[in-house]
Amino acid sequence: MSLSLDTPVPEPPAQPPRPPRPPRRRGRTTLLIATAAVLGVLAGAGAGYQIQYLRPDTPLPSLSQPKLKQPAGAAPSAKPLTAAQDTLVTYDSDLRKLLLKKPKGAKDVTDLFTSDGWMDLYDYADTFKDEKYMFSELNRNGFRRLAAADWTSGNWESYTYKYTEIRLIQFRDETEMFAADHLTDQQDYMSESDFAGNHGKAIPGSGDGVAWVYNKPWTKAGYYDKYEARALARHGNIVMDIWYSSSKPISMKTIQSLAQRQLERL
Structure with missing residues (x-):
């Protein structure tokens, strides 16, 4: 029999609903297998330990390095350090004996700022802008x-004036290394415009020494210009x-040479 497009197709008969499957329970077989596995591992470990325990001790192979010979007798006495080698002597x-000596013809003015070549902490701190903090x-x-040396030479009228302060x-x-900290603190601000205004140059032969020539002279109305x-x-x-x-004006070579000569005495 032929069916047209308008003829309804009969639906299949409804199936009765399937009963829900109960959750699967863990059987005894799984528990027995897990227990046997654990017992097997323990038994294997115990057997291995028993075998290793019953084996005789095996001596270690001898060292490949030959036995070192110990020197006989007392060590030779060390020679005493010279004054140049013993830092405690320095x-x-x-x-004050380590300070550079003033050149011939210069005028010693150290006593204007020190007491017999020694400058106390208060006077040294007073040379800084914030003297209370520095003290x-x-x-x-x-x-x-602090040991100090000061000298002058020449005069302002003839533009030959020179002043040295050590x-x-x-x-x-x-x-702690406070000396290194103080050096770094002083070097750090020298490149600022109120001071040298540049990064300076290393002092030959020194590990951390630096020399600066100021970019601009010190000027004040009624005074001679001063280069520093x-x-x-x-x-x-x-x-x-x-x-x-x-x-x-001061050359870099002048201040570097002065610094080198002072360092050689330390």
């Missing part, structure tokens, strides 16, 4: 002593601080 002696900083950071600042450095230079370096627990001023 650091604990009269610090406190140095006092709590192991300041020990400071050897020694720190205790018993637990500075050198900072460190040897052990001694910081070398040199100021040099002149009525004429």
